[in-house]
Amino acid sequence: MRGSNSEIAWVSGDAEPLGPSATTDGGVNFAVRCASSAQAVTLCAYDAEDDWTRVKPRFEVPMMRTGDVWHIKMISGMVRSGMRYGYRINGEGGWDTGQRFDATKVLMDPYAPLVEARRKVFGEWSKHKVSGDTNDPDMLSGYDFESAPFDWRGVESPQIDEKDMIVYEMTVRAFTADASSGLDADARGSYAGVAAKVEHLKSLGVNVVELLPVFEYDEMEFQRIPNPRDHMVNTWGYSTMSFFAPMTRFGKKGCSAREASREFKEMVRALHAAGIQVILDVVYNHTGEMNDELPNTCSMRGIDNKTYYMTDTNQYVQMLNFTGCGNTLNANNPYVSQFILDSLKHWVKEYHVDGFRFDLASALCRDEQGHPMNSPPLIRAIAKDPELAHVKLIAEPWDCGGLYQVGSFPNWDRWSEWNGAYRDVLRRFIKGDEGMKSDFARRISGSSDMYHHNNRKPYHSVNFITAHDGFTLRDLVSYNTKHNMANGEFNNDGANDNYSWNCGHEGDTSDESVKALRWRQMKNFHVALMISQGTPMMLMGDEYGHTRHGNNNTYGHDDKLNNFQWNELDSQKEHYFxxxxxxxxxxxxxxxxxxxxxxxxxxxxxxxxxxxxxxxxFLAFTLHDSAGYGCGDLYIAFNAHEFYVDAALPSPPNGKRWARIVDTNLPSPEDFIVKGKFGVESRYNVAPRGCVILMSK
Incomplete structure (x- = not known):
């Protein structure tokens, strides 16, 4: 096929590769795989400067078909950078077929490397949508075949063994969005903001950052219809719209998708140069296209709903929902599995990321009808793919359909797991619940009862006490119950089983004894996390005592509830930090x-x-240098009683004495003495709700 008009010219093009691709003759090829029942696919193109929610496409060109792939090659009139595009797709069959064709909508290309969203209408993060034609595209696909390759300046990813990882879970936007970050207004909440604060991460000592979702998503998804959440903004990002494009509005204010992509790479380069690896929290279990009751058709749903999503055509609301978010990706369909693999490899090759944490990973272990699989093809393919052999793989081993796989996630010797059992046991022991000592010992020893099989190692247990979802560390010791009224759901959302303890007073208090106990409990938790066998993960803000004032589900608050408070960090520099x-x-x-x-x-x-x-x-133990490292033995004791325990100490190795490193009951700087303090002999009086670390020197 060949066609032209006064502005453009095209030929039929090629069915591979999927997405946009530059051709050697200066053209741009487009290929998209659609449902077999698709009857017509049209490429819609917009100029970079178009306010596309107000104008029709500059041109629309019918595409040719090879099998289930529709393709077209633009040989003139389609610039190689800056132009935006999407597809109109029409097909046969009604609602009962499971497909959701709508030729009035312009859909994003699932393989598009860039996404431009609301650029000319809003130009920045979280501006309310304007009224108008609901079929106007809110997001469009993009590409860039003109910019020079990114200069990594010879910076390579630091080599960090899994056993040596210390993970810092953080949110790109919330890290520097607050004015206290000291950044220019245009850089706050951006990839550039993270790069500007690398020295803080180095001073904390972490060597891996785990970024909450950075794939393009719609932060204004709650605004589409009146609902209890329409006063909030999706700041966490767990509503992915594109698996290939970085979130444009995490770039500096008003930047283009191309500029945001470059800024993301600059952030990764800065982190790598500082010796810090980058892991992405990825959401492949569902998308922001919602369900049949509240549809948000903008890409996969209108291209091939029945392939991309789990459906049941025997019911009116056909989207199966094992994620709590309206739909579930059909991840073990062969095409969708390849799509996810291509996405992962894109982020590794293009952006040099070092690993992935998979949100609700158990949803990826279900077949096309939603039944759990013992050997899910996608999970195996990710573990065995040679291009992913060097990256870290971390599963959140549960979903919202009741599939709980902590300690049993299919792993092929590669996959690590968020250890939810570790979190619960640590919280319960340190707050003083009875009958928890044996479980506490098992969890801090690496959870061998859960992971000592199938060639798994202690580091396959990702140990955490707090994460983005739930109480912060400070709130864990300040509240007995959640306080989520600001979310608009009458305190019904968020977890009810927090295993928290307020130390005698709910919330803020002027009682100095309560405040002192809370800081001590925070230290106890942090010590337990850092001495445990396994991979420790801490939450952004816990290093200074960030509070969300008892809200344990702050996904929609683009404010101080989530935003890192740099002035609070400064106040704790010589104390808790x-x-x-x-x-x-x-x-x-x-x-x-x-x-x-x-x-x-x-x-x-x-x-x-x-x-x-x-x-x-009360639990005490000694870790011995049995391998002959030449380091000191460690005596560690935790006392969750409300009274002192006068503990008899074991004899230190020959020629050495015990030196105190940590006593959480002492004020700073005595609570942690880097070189150790001698004077400890045969006994140590461990304070109520305290812990100690002694080293033989």
Missing amino acids: RFASEMVKFRRLHPLLGRETFLTDADVTWHEDRWDDPQSK
């Missing part, structure tokens, strides 16, 4: 913490004879 950062660095430097293999009897001595006593809340 100092303690937290020294504890992180202590873990990194001490070879007995973060082992590659599970503990044996030669590695640890438990100073305990009351394992079965539910009222016993």
Whole structure:
């Protein structure tokens, strides 16, 4: 096929590769795979300067078909950078077929490397949508075949073994959105903002950042119809719209998709240069296209709904929902599996990311009818793909359909897991619940009861006490119950089982004894996390005591509830932040913490004879340098009682004495003494709700 008019010319083009691609003769080829029942596909193109919610496309060109792939090659009139495009798709069959064709809509290309969203109408983050034709495209596909290749300046990803990882879960926008960040207004909440604050991450000591979703999404999704959440903005990003494009509005204010893509790479380069790896929190279990009751058709839903999503055509609301978000991606369909693999490899090759944390990963372990699979093809393919062999793979091993796989996620010796059991046990023991000592010992030892099989290692357990979803560390010790009224759902949203303790007063207080106990409990939690075998993960803001005032579900608050408060960090630099950062660095430097293999009897001595006593809340043990590293043995004790425990100390190795490193009951700087303080002899009086670390020196 060949066609032309006064502005453009085209030929039929090629069915591969999918998405837009530059051709050697200066043209641009477009290819999109559609449902077999698609009857007509049209390429719609918009100029870069068009206010596309107000004008029709500059031109529309019918595409040719090869099998289920529709393609066209523009040989003139289609610039190689800056132009925006989408597809109109029409097909046969009604609602009962499971397809959702709508030729009035212009749809994003699933393989588009860039996405431009509301650029000319709003130009920045979270501006309310304007009224108008609901079929106007809110997001359009983009590409850039003119810019020079990004200059990585020879910076390569730091080599960090899984056993040595210390993960910092963070949100790109919330990290620097607050004015206290000191950044120019245009840079706040951006990729550039993260790059500007690399020194903070270095001073904390973490070596991996795990970024909440950075794939293009619609932060204004709650605004489409009146609902209890329409006063909020989706700041966490768990409503992906594109699997290939970085979130444009995480670039500096008003920047284009091309500029945001470059800024993302500059952020990765800055982190890598600082010795910090980058893991992306990816959402392949659902998209923001919602369901049949509240549809938001803008891409896959209108292209091939029945292939991309799990459906049941025997019911009116046909979208199966194992994610709590309206739809579930049909991840083990062969085409969709390849689509996800292509996305992962794109982020590794194009953006040099180092790994992925998979949101609700158990949803990816279901077949096309939603039934759990023992050996899900997608999970295996990701683990076995040679182009992904060097990246970290972390599963959130549950979904909202009841599939809970902590300790049993299919792994092929590659996949790590968020250990939800670790979180719950640590919270319960340190707040003083009875009968938790044995479980506490198992969890801080690497959860060998859960992971010591199928060639798994301690580091396959990602240990965490707090994460984006739930209480912050400070709120965990300040509130007994959630306080989510600001979310507009009458406090019905968010988890009810938080295993928290307010230390005697709910919320803010002027009682100095309560405040002192809360800081001590925070230190106890942080010590436990950093001395545990496995991979520790801490939450952004916990290093200074960030509070969300008891709200445990702040996904929609683009304000101080989520935003990092740099002035609060400054106030804690010589107090809690100092303690937290020294504890992180202590873990990194001490070879007995973060082992590659599970503990044996030669590695640890438990100073305990009351394992079965539910009222016993004191646990002490010694980690031995059995491998001959030449480091000191570590004596560690946790006291969750409300009284002192006068503990008999074991004899240190020959020629050495015990030196105190940590005592969470002492004020700064005595609570953490980097070089250790001698004077500890045969006994140590461990304070109520305190913990200690002694090192043989």
